[in-house]
Amino acid sequence: VEGEKMITVLAGGVGAARFLQGLVEVVPAEDITVIVNTGDDAEFFGLHVSPDIDTIMYTLATTVDEKRGWGVRGDTFSCLKMLKRYGYETWFNIGDKDLATHIYRTQLLRKGLTLSETTERIRRKLGINVKILPITDDKYVTKVVTPSGSIHFQNYFVKRKFRGKVIDVKFEGADNAKPSPKVIESILDSDAVIISPSNPIVSIGTILSVTGVKEALKERRTKIVAVSPIVGGRPIKGPADKLMQGVGLEVSAYGVAAFYHDFLGTFIIDRVDETEKVRIEGLGINVIVTNTIMREMEDKIQLAKVVLRSVGIR
Amino acid sequence: VEGEKMITVLAGGVGAARFLQGLVEVVPAEDITVIVNTGDDAEFFGLHVSPDIDTIMYTLATTVDEKRGWGVRGDTFSCLKMLKRYGYETWFNIGDKDLATHIYRTQLLRKGLTLSETTERIRRKLGINVKILPITDDKYVTKVVTPSGSIHFQNYFVKRKFRGKVIDVKFEGADNAKPSPKVIESILDSDAVIISPSNPIVSIGTILSVTGVKEALKERRTKIVAVSPIVGGRPIKGPADKLMQGVGLEVSAYGVAAFYHDFLGTFIIDRVDETEKVRIEGLGINVIVTNTIMREMEDKIQLAKVVLRSVGIR
Numbered sequence: 001v002e003g004e005k006m007i008t009v010l011a012g013g014v015g016a017a018r019f020l021q022g023l024v025e026v027v028p029a030e031d032i033t034v035i036v037n038t039g040d041d042a043e044f045f046g047l048h049v050s051p052d053i054d055t056i057m058y059t060l061a062t063t064v065d066e067k068r069g070w071g072v073r074g075d076t077f078s079c080l081k082m083l084k085r086y087g088y089e090t091w092f093n094i095g096d097k098d099l100a101t102h103i104y105r106t107q108l109l110r111k112g113l114t115l116s117e118t119t120e121r122i123r124r125k126l127g128i129n130v131k132i133l134p135i136t137d138d139k140y141v142t143k144v145v146t147p148s149g150s151i152h153f154q155n156y157f158v159k160r161k162f163r164g165k166v167i168d169v170k171f172e173g174a175d176n177a178k179p180s181p182k183v184i185e186s187i188l189d190s191d192a193v194i195i196s197p198s199n200p201i202v203s204i205g206t207i208l209s210v211t212g213v214k215e216a217l218k219e220r221r222t223k224i225v226a227v228s229p230i231v232g233g234r235p236i237k238g239p240a241d242k243l244m245q246g247v248g249l250e251v252s253a254y255g256v257a258a259f260y261h262d263f264l265g266t267f268i269i270d271r272v273d274e275t276e277k278v279r280i281e282g283l284g285i286n287v288i289v290t291n292t293i294m295r296e297m298e299d300k301i302q303l304a305k306v307v308l309r310s311v312g313i314r
Numbered sequence: 315v316e317g318e319k320m321i322t323v324l325a326g327g328v329g330a331a332r333f334l335q336g337l338v339e340v341v342p343a344e345d346i347t348v349i350v351n352t353g354d355d356a357e358f359f360g361l362h363v364s365p366d367i368d369t370i371m372y373t374l375a376t377t378v379d380e381k382r383g384w385g386v387r388g389d390t391f392s393c394l395k396m397l398k399r400y401g402y403e404t405w406f407n408i409g410d411k412d413l414a415t416h417i418y419r420t421q422l423l424r425k426g427l428t429l430s431e432t433t434e435r436i437r438r439k440l441g442i443n444v445k446i447l448p449i450t451d452d453k454y455v456t457k458v459v460t461p462s463g464s465i466h467f468q469n470y471f472v473k474r475k476f477r478g479k480v481i482d483v484k485f486e487g488a489d490n491a492k493p494s495p496k497v498i499e500s501i502l503d504s505d506a507v508i509i510s511p512s513n514p515i516v517s518i519g520t521i522l523s524v525t526g527v528k529e530a531l532k533e534r535r536t537k538i539v540a541v542s543p544i545v546g547g548r549p550i551k552g553p554a555d556k557l558m559q560g561v562g563l564e565v566s567a568y569g570v571a572a573f574y575h576d577f578l579g580t581f582i583i584d585r586v587d588e589t590e591k592v593r594i595e596g597l598g599i600n601v602i603v604t605n606t607i608m609r610e611m612e613d614k615i616q617l618a619k620v621v622l623r624s625v626g627i628r
Contacts, residue, residue, distance in 0.1 A: 046421035076390040082414030086439050096410040100396030107360035125400050 001201045005313050006168035008190040009034045012203020013052040014069040015229055016196035017059035017060065020130065023194075023299025024060065026308060029129035034185045037198070038134045039142035039171060039206035042091050042154045045083060047102035048109055051154070052203065053119055053134060054101060061126040063097075068143070072097040091159040116180040118172070118248060118264045137180045140173040142202050144243070144249045153202055162239035166246030169201050174209040187216040192311040195226035195264070197236065200256045201243040212234065225266040225310045227292055227303065228253040236293070254279050261285060268292060268303075319627050323348045324502040326517020328383040328551060329543055330510035331373035334444065336614025337508075338374065340622060343443035347500045351512070352429065352448045353456035353485060353520035356468045357382075358406050359397060361416035362423055365468070366517065367433055368415060369449060375440040376526040377411075383551075386411040391584040405473040411618050431495040447519045451494045454487040456516050458557070467516055476553035478562030501530040505626040509540035509578075511550065511606065512568045515557040531577035539580040539624045541606055541617065542567040546586045550607070568593050575599060580624045582606060582617075 004216045007027060010022065011034050023032060038054045051070065058064035058072055061179040067075045075095030084090045088238050094102065113158060114137040124134050134158050144156040156162060187193055189201040198204055207215050217224060230253050249255040253269040257280040260267070269276060270292040277287045289309050294300045308314050321341060323334065325348050337346060351366045365384065372378035372386055379387045389409030398404045408416065415436060417627040422432040429449040437446050437610070458470040459482040470476060501507055512518055522528050531538060544567050547556050556567045563569040569591045575597040583590060584606040591601045602624050608614045622628050 045417050046424060059414070069393070072396070076392045076410060078390045078410035079393060080416045082386070082411040083417065086414060086418045086436070088418075096390060096392035096413075097396040099410075099413070100393045100400060103359050103361070103393070104400045104402075110360060120402070120428065 004028075004031055005191040006186075006189060007032050007194065007308075007313070008186045009194045009196055010198075010204055010207050011036050011052065011056055011057040011196045012198030013037075013040075016052075016203070017055050017064065017069070018294045018300060019194075019196050019227065019303065020056065021059060021297065022025070022294065022302070022304035023307075024130065025297070025301050026304045026314070030311055031058075033131040033133060033190070035135055035183055035186065037206045038136060039140055039202060040153050040157075041115075042152060044094060044102075045088060047106045048101050048115075049092070049094070050105065050119070050134065052113070053132060054098065055131060055279070056130070057101075057119075057123055057126055057128055058098075060123075060128045060130055061153070063126070063203045069304045071095045082165045089159075092154060093132060093158075094128045095211040095279045098299065114180070116182075131182075133183050133187050134180050135183060135184065136177040136210050136214070138173060138177040138204070140171065140177040141209070143170045143172055145170060145203075145246070152202075157239065161229075162242060165237075166242045168192055169243055169247055171206055171209045174206075177210045178293070179210050179212055183210075184212055186211070187220060188221045189218075191223065192308065192313055193217065193220055193224045194307055195224065195260065197229040198239055199229060200249075200259050201240065201247055205259075214263065221263055223311050224264055225268065225307055226256070226260055227307060228256050228269045228273065230256055230266060231270040231292060252276060253288070257283055257285055268307060268310065318342075318345055319505040320500075320503060321346050321506045321508065321627070322500045323508045323510055324349045324512075324518055325349065325366065325370055325510045326512030327369040329512045329580075330366075330377070330517070331369050331383070332608045332614060333510050333541065333617065334370065334385070335373060335611065336608065336618035338444065338572065339611070340618045340628070345376075345444040346398055347447060347496070347504070349449055349497055349500065349521060351517045351520045352450060353430065353454055353516060354467050354471075355429075355455070355574055356406070356466060358408060358416075359402060359431070359532050361413070361420045362429075363406070363408070363416050364419065364429070364433070364448065367446060368412065370446060371415075371433075371437055371440055371442060374411075374437075374442045376439070383607055385409045391590075397596050403473075406468060407472075409512055415512065421463075428494070429494075439540075447497055447500065448489040448494050449497060450508050450524050451485060452491040453523070454485065454491040454520070456520055457484045457486055459484060459560070461480045471553065475554075476556060480553075483519070483555045483557055483561055485520055485523045488520075489525075491524045492522050492527055497524075498526055498530045501527070501534060506622065506627055507538045508621055509574065511541040511543040513543060513549070513552055513554045514563075515554065516560055516572050519573075528577065530620065535577055535579045536576055539582065540570070540574055540578055541621060542570050542584065542587065544570055544587075545584040545606060567588060571597055582621060582624065615620050
């Protein structure tokens with residue numbers, strides 16, 4: 001009998017959630033630890049919202065609205081309509097069921113629990129067996145620098161629908177943000193560390209900016225595998241292209257590989273990007289070319305298998 | 315031209331709200347100040363809920379669910395279902411739109427606003443022209459003493475559906491509760507002080523227990539008129555009978571009059587209670603017999619007119 005293989009996944013929101021849907025079909029959920037970006041966390045209506053944690057949890061609890069990629073399937077939006085009547089800005093769509101998560105989280109945080117402790121309780125209530133670790137319990141905010149000033153990532157992403165030029169991306173609080181308990185241990189002790197096909201700047205970049213994370217990853221190079229979120233020179237979803245440009249990165253699988261080259265062992269790129277293989281290998285990174293587009297569950301499972309095999313699991 | 319007549323109404327929830335629906339048809343809403351019971355206020359899910367204030371506001375904003383008497387018409391209950399999944403007790407029914415009120419109120423209170431200031435903002439957002447004053451901005455909780463112990467009024471009223479014996483009713487915090495700004499001034503300066511057909515113990519009794527309120531009322535006897543909430547020896551709605559028994563009062567219009575006799579000028583009782591007229595007059599209270607059951611809007615308007623005429627208005 002093969003021993004348990006512990007797997008750590010670095011994750012943002014939707015891209016990571018889709019990848020995890022395949023992964024939990026291939027390995028036991030109990031063997032997986034997901035380290036999730038919290039740079040997008042924001043307070044709305046006095047409630048603490050953790051968009052990426054929620055997307056991961058709702059997806060794993062199979063209650064996610066698959067079409068939108070966020071929120072709870074079949075949710076209503078009555079509260080939001082009424083909040084608008086009270087004068088609140090309501091560009092951040094929070095459904096009524098989704099709201100319950102933020103109410104519960106906020107109450108636990110107010111009682112003095114950390115974000116990790118809060119997340120642990122929520123995932124258990126939702127019946128999720130994958131362990132979920134917020135990258136940090138400290139305050140940490142991703143700001144997008146635009147020509148008209150620096151704004152919260154959610155403001156840029158949701159309110160402005162990522163329109164307009166990005167000059168830079170800043171991680172406020174990164175210098176003082178410490179990894180939450182078990183984050184470093186999980187990276188150091190796992191049999192594989194998988195970097196999801198998430199936004200390299202505002203999802204993975206935020207995780208890398210937290211004290212000690214990059215150093216821990218550097219010790220695990222041969223066990224680290226990333227899936228490119230850039231396919232054919234464009235992000236699968238979201239504003240990764242604008243953000244990569246904003247921080248001076250080439251918008252390509254190569255650009256992502258270059259950003260990760262300090263610690264990355266293996267990079268999985270899409271067939272359409274095969275021409276980039278040699279350039280990426282030139283960075284000292286092993287490259288695997290496969291289909292990375294996850295339309296159906298079968299695609300997700302195949303991708304998970306390729307990823308695991310690349311680090312010698314199964 | 316007749317000058318403005320300022321009218322103050324002491325109020326609980328549903329009974330008062332129905333009476334106010336008629337009153338605002340007879341006098342300008344701007345001339346009415348409602349002093350509302352806050353002894354039933356409670357925290358649910360980390361949110362401050364003011365049941366009586368909300369019932370009054372939703373009724374005046376014509377968004378109340380008329381059938382239930384509380385909550386917002388056509389509301390959904392998605393959040394509550396999800397809160398249940400998180401392990402919360404959900405016997406206190408909060409709809410999704412209703413929740414927005416509690417979220418807004420709680421956020422304002424956390425910012426340091428008083429309950430009066432918060433209420434003032436909410437009623438303006440809801441387009442309500444009647445002034446609404448919580449009886450106090452201080453913490454003040456109505457507890458029902460049962461054979462198995464002392465419990466929050468909402469627990470007795472909603473969770474236990476007012477089943478079981480009541481030994482006593484206690485107003486925790488009453489000794490230190492000060493009237494909110496303008497409460498005393500409103501009682502002293504109005505041309506009429508109307509006591510709604512609300513529960514005499516847990517709605518009006520809580521108001522009377524706040525420092526200085528009873529003393530102010532005593533100075534206005536001839537301008538004070540109450541509508542009996544007891545008709546034919548039974549409350550129109552709710553547990554007034556059990557609570558009156560619990561504090562040793564006769565469950566009758568007379569029992570209510572006796573409870574108010576220190577300051578009451580005129581008592582309006584239902585036709586079915588005409589036989590109590592003489593007994594009540596024996597307490598030194600002027601009695602008017604009329605129909606007090608408010609089924610249709612016409613009933614509410616008629617009752618409002620009788621009440622106003624009894625103190626010389628219109």
